[in-house]
Amino acid sequence: MSELLASGAFFRIALMGLAALALLFEVFLSLELGLQRERPGLRAARFAEFFIGFYLLGAFALLLTVHCRGYAGTEAVAPLAPWRWLAAVPLIFLGAVSRRPADLSGAFFAAASLPCFDRARFFAPLFVLGLLFFALRAAWRDARERRERRRSVTRASIKEALDRLPDGILFSDPAGRPVLANRQMLLLAETLTARPLRDGEAFWQALNGGALREGVERIALADALLFRAGGQSWEFSRRLLDVKGRAFSAIFAACVTETDRLTRELQKLHEELAARAEALREAGAALAAVKREQELARLQGRIHDMAGHRIYLMQQYLQRGGENLRDLGRFLPLISGLIDDLRADVTAPAARLLADLQRSFGFVGVELTVEGRLPRDERQAAALIKILREASTNAVKHAGAARVAARLERNARGLVMRVVNDGTAYDAAAPLRENQGLAGMRRLAAEAGGTLEIATSPRFTVTVKLPPEENEA
Known part of the structure; x- marks a missing residue:
């Protein structure tokens, strides 16, 4: 104690500041423990911190008395002896009971500052170290308790x-x-x-x-x-x-703002897709109907071209001498070959179709001649033969022709076939009506990529123009 009494004013003020700082940290620690919910050991910790604060308050009072009375001697601090005993003894007891290093250290510094050691040489150094120890201990425990409170699960x-x-x-x-x-x-x-x-x-x-x-x-x-x-x-x-x-x-x-927005967009897209699907179904149904009509028209045209051609030739054959049926061998092929001709019109080569066509007209005494070479393209050749068949049938039927001539010519623009006959001349004053036969010839020419022209004077002439073949282009 004599060292403290003999120290300078600046040193005593610094020690009072250290004691006040330790006391302040202890107050913060006590408040932090008071904010926490009950947990094991919390009540004992609050009790211990109370006595540590009580001890630091006594230490601050001791330093204040020393500073105010200076060299008055140890008698100046004698009135504080009961307070010092009352504050230090509980700390010594708690340290001995808990046996934790921090509590044992606090008990040691509290014991070293008892009034009975005021005249000992170690009193002043241990008293100062004790203040520093309690200040650091309170600051460290306060930070730890705050961190634990933030991590702990509480109602708040x-x-x-x-x-x-x-x-x-x-x-x-x-x-x-x-x-x-x-x-x-x-x-x-x-x-x-x-x-x-x-x-x-x-x-x-x-x-x-x-x-x-x-x-x-x-x-x-x-x-x-x-x-x-x-x-x-x-x-x-x-x-x-x-x-x-x-x-x-x-x-x-x-x-669910974003989810709801996406759901509504998907619903809108679904409705649009449903509307487009319905439109596609309607378009598909319309296309199927058009396709059926086109197929029926094509089938009707084939029947008209083939069956009408055969039936008319049979009529001509009977009218021109077949009524006695003496030449039955020439008549029967016209009847039995009708179905075969419908099938052959799809699958037979063009050369065979042309030969059958010339033979069928020969049965009724009509000469059909073809000058020039048919195109190698089977599609174009078949189209020309079908047009020739319809044009020849019309010439025999409507003009009473006995001879039909077809001429095939090639030029830079492609292939040209002209069909003429020796029948009755067409009446130029009468309008030309394009019935199913003429319309069918135009359709065949268009399907082959060409065009069909009809001239009524000086003789009735059917002209077909087709593009060049691929190997000739």
Whole structure:
């Protein structure tokens, strides 16, 4: 103690500042422990910190007395002896009971500062080290307790964590009283119902079918409710929880703005696709109808070209001498070959079709001559033969021709076939009516990539122009 009494004023003031700092840290630590919930050992820790603070308060009073009275001697601090004993003895007892290094160190410094050691040479150094020890100990424990409190799960920490959630949560007891509601759910209650959240059951009833704020859109889903308000979409669901035999209610609100937007866009796309699919079905049905009509027209044209041609030739054969049936061998092929001609018109080579055509006209005494070479392209050759057959049949039928001549010529623009006959001249004053036969010849020429022209004077002439063959182009 004599060293402290003999020290300078600056040193004594520094020691008082150290004692005040240690006492301040101890106050912070005691407040931190007071804010924490009950846990094992917390009450004993609070009790120990109280005595440490009591000890530091006595140490500060001792230093203040020393500073004020200076060299008055140890008698100046004698009135503080009971306080010093009362503050140090509990610390010594607690250190001996706990046997933890920090508590044992505190007990050692408290014992070294007892009034009975005032005249010892180690009193002043150990007293100063004790103040420094208690200051550092209080600061370290205060920081540790604050860190532990932030990490620990408490009612306040749970409420703080729930308030940070972007979704809404509400727990209410069987009577409907809210037990726990986060900030987002409180805001949603105000936004949707224009009323504060005071009853969980009433809030759920209002969501299901009650009055809502103007502009709020409500959509009932399979097991939830969807609300759209203020450019946001919220999905509400409810669960009943059994807590010790009591039915608590839990209401959850999830922000589904982006999901709802994508769902509506997908629904709109689905409707557009459905409309387009319906339009495609209608177009397909119309196309199928057109295709059927085209197929019927093609079949009708084939029957007209082949069957009409054969039937007319049989009529001519009978009219020109076949009534006695003496030449039955020439008549029967006209009848039996009708179906074969319909099939051959699709599959037979062009040369065979031309030979059959010339032979069939020969049965009725009509000479059909072809000058020039048919194209190598079977499609073009077949089209020319079909046009020649129709033109020859029309010449015999309408002009009474006995001779039909076809001439095939090639030039830079392609192939040209001209068909003329020696029948009766066409009446130029009469309008030319394009019946099924003429229309069929134009269709055949177009399908082969060419054109068909008809001249009525000086003789009736059918001219077909086709593009060059691929190997000649």
